[in-house]
Amino acid sequence: xxxxxxxxxxxxxxxxxxxxxxxxxxxxxxxxxxxxxxxxxxxxxxxxxxxxxxxxxxxxxxxxxxxxxxxxxxxxxxxxxxxxxxxxxxxxxxxxxxxxxxxxxxxxxxxxxxxxxxxxxxxxxxxxxxxxxxxxxxxxxxxxxxxxxxxxxxxxxxxxxxxxxxxxxxxxxxxxxxxxxxxxxxxxxxxxxxxxxxxxxxxxxxxxxxxxxxxxxxxxxxxxxxxxxxxxxxxxxxxxxxxxxxxxxxxxxxxxxxxxxxxxxxxxxxxxxxxxxxxxxxxxxxxxxxxxxxxxxxxxxxxxxxxxxxxxxxxxxxxxxxxxxxxxxxxxxxxx
Amino acid sequence: xxxxxxxxxxxxxxxxxxxxxxxxxxxxxxxxxxxxxxxxxxxxxxxxxxxxxxxxxxxxxxxxxxxxxxxxxxxxxxxxxxxxxxxxxxxxxxxxxxxxxxxxxx
Numbered sequence: 001x002x003x004x005x006x007x008x009x010x011x012x013x014x015x016x017x018x019x020x021x022x023x024x025x026x027x028x029x030x031x032x033x034x035x036x037x038x039x040x041x042x043x044x045x046x047x048x049x050x051x052x053x054x055x056x057x058x059x060x061x062x063x064x065x066x067x068x069x070x071x072x073x074x075x076x077x078x079x080x081x082x083x084x085x086x087x088x089x090x091x092x093x094x095x096x097x098x099x100x101x102x103x104x105x106x107x108x109x110x111x112x113x114x115x116x117x118x119x120x121x122x123x124x125x126x127x128x129x130x131x132x133x134x135x136x137x138x139x140x141x142x143x144x145x146x147x148x149x150x151x152x153x154x155x156x157x158x159x160x161x162x163x164x165x166x167x168x169x170x171x172x173x174x175x176x177x178x179x180x181x182x183x184x185x186x187x188x189x190x191x192x193x194x195x196x197x198x199x200x201x202x203x204x205x206x207x208x209x210x211x212x213x214x215x216x217x218x219x220x221x222x223x224x225x226x227x228x229x230x231x232x233x234x235x236x237x238x239x240x241x242x243x244x245x246x247x248x249x250x251x252x253x254x255x256x257x258x259x260x261x262x263x264x265x266x267x268x269x270x271x272x273x274x275x276x277x278x279x280x281x282x283x284x285x286x287x288x289x290x291x292x293x294x295x296x297x298x299x300x301x302x303x304x305x306x307x308x309x310x311x312x313x314x315x316x317x318x319x320x321x322x323x324x325x326x327x328x329x330x331x332x333x334x335x336x
Numbered sequence: 337x338x339x340x341x342x343x344x345x346x347x348x349x350x351x352x353x354x355x356x357x358x359x360x361x362x363x364x365x366x367x368x369x370x371x372x373x374x375x376x377x378x379x380x381x382x383x384x385x386x387x388x389x390x391x392x393x394x395x396x397x398x399x400x401x402x403x404x405x406x407x408x409x410x411x412x413x414x415x416x417x418x419x420x421x422x423x424x425x426x427x428x429x430x431x432x433x434x435x436x437x438x439x440x441x442x
Contacts, residue, residue, distance in 0.1 A: 032374075093419075233385060291390035292353040299419035303351075303390065 007320065011115040014221040015319055018228025030226055038223040039288065042111060043189040045212045045219075050129035051197025052205055057126055061268065068263050069131035072282055073138030076256050077103030081146050083252065089244045090305065092150035097294040097301035100143025101310045102252050104286035105135045107186065108227055109318045111220055113280040116323050117273050118217075124273025128264075131281055133190045139286070140181040140293045144174060147298045177297050184289050227315065234312030241308050249285075249313030257283035257326050265333040275330035276323070283322050285310035340430035343437055344402050348412065349375060350422035351384070352392040361411040362396075366404055366439035371397040380421060399429060399437055 007013075021028050054062065080099035084090055090098065110132055117124050181187075197205065238246055260282025264275040287310045295303055348358060355372065362370050375393040377384055384393040400408070405426065412424050431437060 230385070233383065237383075287390075295351055295353045295390055296357075299415075299421070301419075303421075307390065 007324065009115055009119040011112055011217065011220050011224050012319060015112075015224040015228040015231075015316075018225040018230075019232045019316070020228075022229045022232030028229075030229070035223065035226045035230070038219055038226070039107070039186070040189060041219050042216075042223060043107060043186055044193045045216050046107075046111065046114075046129065047133075047190045047193025048197040048205070048208060049212050049216075050126050051194035052200075053126035053197075054130065054194065055198035061127055062130060065127040065131050065268060066134050068267055069134040069281075070138055072131075072256075072260055072263060073103050073135045074142055075103075076259070076282065077139045077142040077146065079255060079259075080252055083248060083255075087244045087248060089242055092154070093147055093298055093300040094302060094305055096143050096146035096150055097298045098248075098306045098309060099146060100139045100294055101285040101287070101290045101306050102256060102314075103135075103139025103142055104137075104290045105132055105281050106284035106286055106310070106315060106318075107132060107190075107288070108223065109280055109284035109315060109322075110277065112224065112319050113277055113323050113326075115217060115220060116327070117276065122273045122276075123271070124277055125270050127268070127270070128274055128277035128281060129194070131278060133187060133194065135281055136184060136187050136190075136286070136289050137181040140290055141178065143290070143294060144177055144297050147301075148174070151300075177293060180293060180296075184293075186289050224319075227311075231312055231316050234308045235316070236312075237304055237308045238312060241305055241313075245305070245309060246313055249309045250317050253283035253285070253314050253318055253322055254325075257322065258329065261326060261329050261333060265330075270334075272327070272330045272334045275333055276326050279326035279329060280318065280323065283314075283318055283326065285314040287311040287315065339432060341432075341434040342402075343399050343429055343431050343434070344405050345427045345429040346396075346398040346400065346405070346408065346424065347427070348396040348398075348422060348424045349377075349393060350396075350420070351390070352394050353390065354415070354420060354422065355394055355396075357415070358396060358412075361408060362398055365400075365408045365411070367398050367400045367408070368437045368439055369398075373397075379423075399431060401437060404439070 077099040080102040081095050084095035084098055085092065110128075114124070257279040261275050261279035263282075264270045264278035268274070268278070270278065287307065291303065291307055291310075294301060294306060350358070359370065373395050375384070375395045377393060383391075385391045398408075409424075409426075412422070415422060
């Protein structure tokens with residue numbers, strides 16, 4: 001009962017409305033760049049807000065959070081990759097690309113969790129925000145390493161002779177992709193806004209208050225409305241993906257969420273709000289930063305697999321079932 | 337028809353993420369320019385709605401002399417062999433002002 005009423009927050013309801021609009025085949029069409037614009041606003045607003053808070057925060061805990069974010073970002077894709085290979089439903093290249101999505105994070109899910117916490121009046125630490133920024137990139141690198149490892153294994157198995165040529169090209173590709181992983185648009189926006197929020201004069205930040213706070217939830221509603229439509233569009237393709245992968249799309253967030261919540265509680269000592277946010281970071285799968293990177297670097301993998309899983313399965317799962325579940329988990333952990 | 341000159345028109349439909357790479361090839365192969373439009377559609381990589389960056393397709397038009405075509409086709413073929421999803425087709429066109437299609441540093 002309480003779990004249901006927790007979901008009755010406007011942001012989640014708008015997500016459901018967007019989903020419904022697609023299901024009933026509404027003729028509603030949003031302007032093509034709307035989602036991109038809204039996500040730019042959301043990253044800047046959350047970055048400024050979080051940077052301002054972090055400016056007053058403890059440096060030791062901040063560094064500790066970054067270290068753990070990197071560790072999680074490197075560990076989660078490896079777990080995902082192993083799980084996917086056990087299912088035997090996808091080849092190694094698809095497994096590498098999908099795994100990278102699950103090690104990275106979804107800002108949309110993170111912001112929904114913030115709306116959820118605000119609605120319940122639960123306070124939360126600002127450190128998970130740096131973890132959000134940090135966790136965008138490591139998983140991309142792990143995905144690339146897994147893919148090039150599988151590629152070499154395949155080449156060796158087929159007795160390819162041009163292995164040295166290939167590895168030279170791989171190295172060059174790795175440098176470009178490392179560059180892209182760290183200069184990715186959302187990373188620049190988020191980290192840049194956080195720095196501005198941290199160093200800007202408080203009086204100047206006060207003038208931005210309406211921009212950062214007052215309209216934030218409204219914009220989030222619109223964003224989630226569009227993401228609901230996008231999720232419904234993707235979920236139609238789940239037949240192509242197959243039941244086993246759909247189960248993976250719901251099991252992997254639970255594993256990632258549990259692992260991340262444990263880290264937040266034991267290693268970082270966060271309260272209920274902080275644990276929930278870190279759990280969401282561990283549980284969520286990227287659909288903004290990672291797909292283009294994988295498309296470029298792992299062209300052998302099928303985009304409709306990883307997009308359907310991250311956007312069509314895992315994102316709705318986390319919004320509707322995951323967040324209240326991680327909340328209960330956080331209460332258990334923090335209470336113990 | 338004496339004012340028109342035959343050229344090759346290359347059209348490439350592919351994902352937004354390959355734009356920089358393909359432009360690099362086009363420049364290196366000495367085309368005089370290119371035109372890119374945003375595209376939506378569906379195919380072997382699923383529906384490309386144009387709503388997210390990764391879901392956005394582009395359509396690239398290049399007009400170039402026939403003798404420069406092979407190099408570009410080699411480059412694109414290499415991308416295809418790596419597993420990238422793209423479509424390329426070539427058609428014959430006639431252009432006014434052929435000097436516009438001479439290689440230049442654009």
